[in-house]
Amino acid sequence: LSPSSSRGAEPLSALDFHVLLVLATADLYGYAIMKAVETQSRGAVSPEIGSLYRVIGRLMNAGWVSEVEGAEYGAELHRGRPRRYYRITPLGRAALEAEADRLRHIVSLANQVLPEAPR
């Protein structure tokens, strides 16, 4: 799997995109990802646990996201166990950029066709 070959060509789902985008700024653990995605999308995307972890599983499987043991964060314990953080990989960052390019392209197309919306 590489960003340009198999997936980069296909559009990412909204949830995939948002998860990659919040991980692009910081390593986060599961619950933090949910809250960040919700905030970032202004509530438009608010994933449930099952859907979120399917996306995380898929992104890990594609090598776009990797797990980091909480030990890196001073062995932070939460309710008796280390938190597991997720970190975007260079491959994932490339995929995210490809997707962002695709979206920018679409927006510029739209701007050419549609009159500027009055503000």
Next chain:
Amino acid sequence: LKGPAGTRQPLEDPPPAATLWVRLLLLAWPPSFRSRLADEMEHTFRERWGAARLEGRARAARLLFSTTIDLLISGVAERVSPTFVHRPQHGRASLMDSLRLDVRFALRSLLRRPGFTLVVLLTLALGVGANTAIFSVVNGVLLRPLPWPDQDRLIRISAADEQSPDVLGSMSRPDLLDVDATQAFEVAVGYTGGNATLTGLGQAEALSATRVTAGLLSVFGLSPRLGRDLTQADTETGAHEVVVLTHAFWVDRMGADPNVLNRSIELDGRPHRIVGVAPPDFAYPLGAQLWRPYEVDLEGCGRGCHTLSAIGRLADGVTLEEARGEVGALAEQLQQAFPDSNFQKVFQLVTLEETTVGSVKKGIWLLLGAVGLVLLIACANVANLMLARAQTRTGEVAVRAAIGASGKRLAGQVLVESLVLALLGGSLGLGLAFAGTSLLRDISTATIPRINEVAVDGTVLAFTAGVTLLVALMFGLAPALRVARSAPSAALSPLSRGSSGTRAEAHSRTFLLAGEVALSLMLLAGAGLLLKSFARLYAIDPGYETEGILRFSLSLPEAEYPDLESFVPFFEQVEARIAAQPGVEAVGSAFGPPLGRGDIYGSVRMEGRPAATPPAEDPVAGIRPITPGYLETMRIPVVRGRSLAESDGAGAPPVALVNERFVRENFPNEDPLGKRVDVTANFGYGAPTWTVVGVLPDIRTRSLTAEPPAEIYVPQAHFGPISMTVSVRTAPGSSIPLATLEDIVRSLDPNVPIRAVETVEQAVARQVASTRFFLSLVGLFALLALLLAATGLYGVATFLASRRRREVGIRIALGAPRPQVVGLILLQGLRPALFGVVLGLFGAWAASRSLESLLFEVDRTDPFVYAGVAAVLLAVVLVACLIPAREASRVDPVEALRTE
């Protein structure tokens, strides 16, 4: 680095049942996924729960529900199209492998028929959910022991009449002392519910202060947290200004001060010395905040004066039966020694557990029975659907049999499919049960004791798991056996399409349909009987106005209002100021208003008749102190003589009114007017000889359903007490704000709180609450049953009609009139339904015995109810069968024949 959820406030953990539930749901996910991420998912759930819980219980419940749905759907999706790449393992197919394949196959084939799957899942979820919710009530209220050590040694002691031994009444103090003195009881204590006004700790406040004849802690086998328990010595005259606090009161009001002993708090305007603090979580009777000694000198009567609730602890080695024997012998001795007061008087011993939940026990088991019927109907529905589906899958089975699948393997496949359906449906049902249980808790607080202890715990989860497996067997076994039997022959005729199945199938379908209809009818009949009882309860004429009356209790501090001269004017002023408010039609006060709190009984003695020997053993009557405006406020008419007037107050001769039962019991064949009566019980403000000036009707003062006792109404101005309930009747359409009432009372004395504010309508509603509760649940289940039976019938009728398309086509082509065709197909569904109705009528008649104790003035065999519900059911059945029948008759013969 700072995550958006970086707040560090301590969050609440989900209850263990919820975590366990999520773990169970995760089993829907493939093991490969689970081994990597399940821990993380569970952990994330716990964090979300903590955050949601901060926003309230409802938010957390919603989270649990949405998580349940999402974990199930995503889990199934993950199994069907895994995100993790699978590395296929080589080797021979083991049992586990074939099971895994079966599960995957089942999931796929269920996803392929979303309509069928959805209907089955919803049906099962409703059935399992309702059963789990009701079972959680059974478990929490009836099965779990009370939170006290040796609870089976704790006995409620009541007095009763030999004629009606089941009507349990209060004990008199002399009788209780005699019971306590027997070998049967280690200790027996009496108490009366009571109130006290707390002053001197901020604003005046009404407290629930129980009066006890001795400490309750020893009865319950508990030791005080601090100091000592109350003793019998505390109750003796002049020694009773002491108090024992509940742990909660000590913590909340006294700041858990360890030096609280011997400090004083002011109750009813008098200082009370704190002598002890109870251990945590002990408050008996329920809601008590502190305990005071029972004042013996308050009691002006002897054995005839039944004022005490009593509880005792059996002596070591004494069984309940032995205790009953001993106390029975005592009752006989007392009957002989005191033939008047103890005439036919017996003592009843019932375990505390039985008295706590005994009144609702039958009702709750009944609900479990009702909801069990709903589950049976749900199973019958699903079985019918499965049978129909098995028939349409003959081709598929044939192909699989032809390529070498054994009958056993095919049957296993069907069973696994049933199991998967049952597990999914059961999981959804458990989600419903969580919601249902909290709903039940909310609507039944006033009806069901211990309802706050109801929760979905391990026992309930085990029950649900058991029910789910049972359900899977119930609807899966028949289709599985069918497949196993038919597999070999199916292989030989792979494309055979039966017209409407074999004779045996037709029989089992008829049986299932008839059963469904019969069960629904039983539930409907039960609901109908309860509904009629409810209507009867509401139709009772209590003898007084129930609408537009607001009432509240006032209890003045004794220290500041020591005598009639001080507190009677207070009530007069309160009434006068309220009467001056706009919209107020009448106002008056009473001690012990209808269906309200407060009750005093005393012996009565007619002047000119020889006194009973010993003197305290005269006939008994309820004493109702009132103010002059009270009868008008409650619209209680005077049958004979005159009513009370303002001029009957202080200084005037003491007059009284009696009810008709009083006249029947004490003045048979005599004119009661002008007769003079003495009453022994009093509040210590005066006990004059009353002259009867009027007769009132027998009104339902103590309960809506029970005949009232003999009663004598006396003016408060001559008798007291210091605590009265003020009733205010307003004109239709107007009301008086509570704040206005509070202002009026406060303007007269800021240290007097208003309490127990309610409308008479609310008091009436409380009386019918338990009937209403059981009615609404049985009614709900009956409707559910009707809905399930209707959809079941509709489904089968539609299926059968579609199977007979060709036949109908031929008939129409040969000239059969369409109405005749409609009738033909209609009969197919109606015949089993009619059979079911007959069966159901018998079943309902037999089962109605268990309903009898919940009915009021309705015969359990009431023919109108039975006919009514049968008619309703038949109408629903008719519609469910008519739709597919009409549909079938519209078939185009050419079209129908061509498809073959």
